[in-house]
Amino acid sequence: MFVGRDRELAALGRRWNSSRFECVVVYGRRRVGKTTLINRFLEGKPSIFFPAIESNMEGNLETLSRSIAMYRAGLGDAAGDLGNAAESAPIYRDFASALEAVFALAQRRRLAFVIDEYPYLAKADRSVSSVLQHAIDRHKDDSRLMIILCGSSMSFMERQVLGYASPLYGRRTAQIRVEPFGYADVRKFLPKYTAEEAAVAYGLTDGIPQYLRQFDDATSIRDNIRWNIIDPDCYLFEEPGNLLKQELRAPAEYNTVIQAIASGASRSNAIATASHMETSSCATYLRNLIDLGIVRKETPFGEDSPRKTIYRIEDSFFRFWYRYVPVNMPLIRSGNVDMAADRIMRSINDFMGAVFEDMCMQWLWAHNGTDDLPFLLLDAGRWWGADPRTRSQEEIDIVAAGEEPKTMLFCECKWRSVPSELRQLETLRSRSELLHPERAHYMLFSRNGFDEHVTARAAQDDAVTLVDFADM
Template identity: 60%
Template sequence: MAGFIGRERELGQLRSRYQSGRFECVIVYGRRRIGKTELIKEFTRDKPAILFSAVENNIGKNVAALSAGIATYRNGTEGNAAGPVPVFANFSDAIEEVFRLAERERLICVIDEYPYLVKADASVSSVLQHAIDRHKDTSRLMFILSGSSMSFMERQVLGYQSPLYGRRTAQIKLEPFDYATARRFVPAMSHEDAAVVYGLTGGVPQYLLQIDDELGIEENLRRNILDPSCYLFEEPAKLLQEELRKPYEYNGIIEAIASGASRFNDIALGSHIDAHTLSPYLRNLIDLGLVERETPFDRPASRKAVYRIRDSFFRFWYRYVPTYMTLIQFGHADVAAAQVMADLPRFMGPVFEGMCRQWLWINNATDAVPFLLLHAGRWWGGDPATQRQEEIDIVATGMDRSQTLYCECKWRNQPTGVEELRLLQHRSDLVPSDDRHWMLFSKSGFTEELVDVAAGDTRVSLVPFADM
C-alpha cells in the first residue's frame, strides 16, 4: 500500500477555498492519528506555503519555529541565501510578515497543533483576530489552523466566545474512514478479512497502516496488536495520557463499559467514580470520539440512554487484551490470538451493523433503498407480549415519517433465512408504521426460501455482504 488514500471530499473543500483567491481561514480538526497532518501535506504539496507545527513549549520557542517556516518560504521565493534564521520579536510581528508576504501572491499559512500555541501564550488568538480584521478584505492569505484537542477546537476556536469566532470561513472535522475507504489500505486481503481489519482499527488511518495485508487476520493479531512491542499494544494508554488528565480514571470508565456496563449508574459503579462527578468524564470521552451516548431511535430524549464504546479499536482492545494480558506478557500471544479468533464473529456483529448503516447512506436516493432516508438509528425496548427486551439493528425514516425501513444485520457463517425475516417483521410491530419495508444484510447470503419470499414482496430487500 502506497500513496495518499481517501479524504477526497476534504481535499476538494480545501482546494475550493484555495481557488477563491480571497482571504480564507479554515479550521481542520479531529482526534489524534486521524490524518490531519497528512491531509494538509497532501493539499499543500504543490502550493506556496508556510508550514509551522506548534510544540508544547514556551512562546519563544514557537515564535522561533514559525520564523524558521517563514524563512524557508522566503528563501524559496526571494532567492535569499541560506544563513541564520531571523527570529521575530513576537508572534504579532511574525503574523504581520505572513500577511505582507500574501499581498503579492496566493499563500497558505498552516499552524498545526494550534492548541499548543495558545497554551504557550493565551493572547495568541486575540493577536490573530486583530490581524485578520485588519487585512482580511485585501489579503490573499489562506490560513489553516489545525488541532487534535477536540474540546479546545470546538469550544475555544469554533465556539461563540472565542476571539476567532466569525473569522473562520470553513471548518473540516476529520472522522475515521468508512469501510469502503479502509479497504483500500489492505488491497491484498479478501473482502471478509478487510472487513475484520476495519473492525479492528475502527477506520483510523494510523491504525490501518499497522496492518500487513500480506498476512492473515490471526497473524496480524499476533504481530501487530497483541505483541507488547508493537505500536498498537500501548496505543490506548498513550492516547489517554496525551489527551486527558487522570488517564487512569478514564481507563476505568472504558473498562467498565467494555465489561458490559452501559447505563450511567452502572458505569459509575463499575469504574468506582461517584455518579455526581461522572458526567464530565463521559463528555470528554464523547468529545474524543471514543464513547457515544445512544437512545432508542424513536425516543431521543429517553431515559433509556446507554453508553457504548464508539471507537472500534478501543472496543476490541478493552474486550480482549485485559482478559489475555497474562498470556500475552508471558510470550503466548499466539494462544491469545487463537482465543480472539474464536470470538471474532461476536465482536464483528456491531461492526457489521455500522457497515450496513454506511451502505444505506451511500446508496440513499438510489433504487437500492426503498425511499429517501433522512434519519436512522438503533432501536431497543420491551415486548409487552413476551415481556422480553427486543432490538432492531437499524430503523430508518424519511420525510414522510409514516414510511419506515427496518434492518437486520447478520455477520455469521450460515445463510440468513425466512425465520430472521419473520422475527424482524414481528419486532417492527413494536415501532409501528403505516408503510413498512424490511431489509436484511447477511455476510453469508440467504436461503433459497428467503430469496423466493423477497422476490414476491417488493417491501423486502436482501443485501449480501458480497455486494456491499
C-alpha cells in the same frame, strides 16, 4: 500511499481557488490523518507550514520564525539552502509581528499559512486567538492569505476555535472535521485482502490511518492481531493508554470507565458503580470520552428520554482492545501470545457483529437517493426497548425514516458463517410492530447470503430487500 479524502481535498481546493482571504479550521481526533491531508493539499502550492509545539511562546516563536524564513528563502536565489536560512532566521519578538510578516507576504501572491496543532500554540499564550482575530480583521479585505488552523484536541477546537465565545468566532470561512476512514477506503488501503479480511481489519482499526499503517495485508488477520496489536512490543499494544495520557489528566480513571463499558455496563449509574466513583464524576469522564470519539451516547431511534440513554464504545479499536487484551493479559505477559491470538480468533465473528452494523449504516447513506433504497432517508439509528407482548427487551439494528410520516425502513445485519434464514425476517417484522409504522420496508444484510426460503419470500414481497455482503 494516499487514500481517499476526496471530499476534504475538494473543500480545501474550493477555498484556495477563491483567491481571497480564507480561514479554514481542520480538526479531528489524533492519528486520523489531518497533517497528511493538509500536506497532500499543499503539494505544488506556496505555503508556510508551522508545526506548533508543546512549549512556551518563545519556543513556538522560534519555530514560526524558521518556517517563515524557509518560505522567504524559497522565493529567492537561496532556494537550495533552506536549512541555513532557517538556522540564521531572526526571531520575531511576538506572534503579532510574525502574523504581520505573513500577511505582508500574501498581499500580491496566493499563500497558505498552516498552524498545525493550534491548541499547543494557544495554550502557550492565551492571547494568541485574540491577536489572530485582530490581524484577520485588519487584513482580510486586501489579503490573499489562506490560513489553515489544524488541531487534534476536539473539545478545544470545537469550543475555543469554533465556539461562540471564541475570539475567532465568525472569522473562519470553512471547517472540516476529518473522520476515520469508512470500509470502502479501508479496502483501498489494504488491496491484497479479500472483502471479508478488509472488513475485519476495518473493525480492528476503526479506520484510523495510523493504525492501518501497522497492518500487513500480505499476512493473515490472525497474524496481524498477533504481531501488530497484542504483541507487547508493537505500536498498537500501548496505544489506548498512550492516547489517554496525551489527551487527559487522569488516564487511570478514564481507563476504568472504558473497561466498565467494555464489560457490559451501559447506563451512567451502572458505569459509575462498576468504576467505583460518584455518578457526577463519572458523567464528566463520559463527556470527555465522547469529545475524544472513544465513547458514544445513544438513545433509541426516535426517542430522547434521558432514562433510556446508554453509553457504548464508539471506537471499534478501543472496543476490540478492551474486550480482548485485559482478559488475555496473563497469557500475553507470560509469553503465550500465540495462544491469546488463537483465543481471539475463535470469537472474532461475535466482535464483528457491531462492526458490520456500522458498515451497513455506511452502505445505506452511500446509496441514499438511489434505486437501492425504497425512499430517501433523512435519519437513521439503532432502536431498543421493551416488548409488552413478551415482557422482554428487543433490539433493531437499524431503523431509518424519511419525509413521509410513519414510513420506516427496518434493517437486520448478520455477520455469521451461515446464510440468513426466513426466521430473521419474521423476527424483524415482529419487532418493527413495536414502532407502529404505517408503511414498513425491510432490509436484511448478510455476510454469507440467504437461504432459499427467505430468497423466495423476498422475490414475492416488494417491501423486502436482501443485501449480500459480497454485493456491498
